Amino acid sequence: MARPRIAVHKFSSCDGCQLAFLNLGEALLELSEQVEILHFLEAGMNDPATPVDIAFVEGSLSTPDELERIQQVRANSRYLVTLGACATSGGLQALRNLEGRHDEWRDAIYAQPEYIQTLKEVRPIASAVKVDLELWGCPVNSDQVLAAVRALLFGVSPVDDRDRVCLECKRQQAVCVMVTQGRPCMGPVTRTGCGALCPRFGRDCYGCFGPSETAQTDTLAQRFAGLGLVPDAIARRFLMINSQAPAFLQTGRVFFHTPAGDQDD
Structure with missing residues (x-):
């Protein structure tokens, strides 16, 4: 053959x-x-x-x-x-x-x-x-x-792993950098595939594997605001490597070039 x-x-x-x-x-x-x-x-x-x-x-x-x-x-x-x-x-x-x-x-x-x-x-x-x-x-x-x-x-559909990086962190027994260090980590809305590489080395995830399934990006953006990030900094978290992914784009545009203090408008 x-x-x-x-x-x-x-x-x-x-x-x-x-x-x-x-x-x-x-x-x-x-x-x-x-x-x-x-x-x-x-x-x-x-x-x-x-x-x-x-x-x-x-x-x-x-x-x-x-x-x-x-x-x-x-x-x-x-x-x-x-x-x-x-x-x-x-x-x-x-x-x-x-x-x-x-x-x-x-x-x-x-x-x-x-x-x-x-x-x-x-x-x-x-x-x-x-x-x-x-x-x-x-x-x-x-x-x-x-x-x-x-x-x-083999004629079968490849597995599309849409688990969040947070779940991979738990499997790898990595300490959550957002909970313990207050880092603005994208892990809660990013699909795994990297083996939680950045959080395992004490760095916050920056979303390079794109949005996970049912990503709650608006909720995470509000958490980032609670950590002290200004609107442009929040926007940059979502509008980066995967800026055109709909879940990231929609939330990122809300904060993009928004003057400080106007993020709730």
Whole structure:
């Protein structure tokens, strides 16, 4: 039987989530015996238009060219899986959406802005094409990627772990940094996947794996206010890596550029 075919595509991103593949090490070598990787520029394979069974996409849609290219990727793949925060919710580059001054930023940065072709807003992949599975994280977890590949190869739906980081902290026996240190931790509204890495080392979670299921973001924002954070600081907690995730965006906009003292308006 022919081996299932896989492609890994890059859009606007830092390549960090593609490294989740390369960092698999020996497991990647074992995987390459089970599948045929046809396109993966980071690893040296270049055939972006080839039809595949699974297409992994890293990065957001930031240019008109990328809007066209994602349509081709979707047409040439049986399953399309988004890798990481940029692909699932726009990533850090989507922060420019909040200002609404696309032309001003572009003109201030580039000497010849007329040659720069960008979309007015950065978009996640799912805004343009059907996505079969979203893998959150900045970057994604290597084991998470491998588990998704194996599940798809066996024809079953990959497990979508939407548990909160707080539950992972309990499993890891990590002391709550918000309760004990008063740190504005995003763990109560962020999905796990990182192994509660930051809280285990005494740092507050900053939400890099996106919103958990039924995230009570408004309640957490009020708790942050009780800890002494001013409105802009609260907004920055939600409007960061996953700023375009609806749960984070809705709450973050309430506090974004709100003068101190007006957060209850």
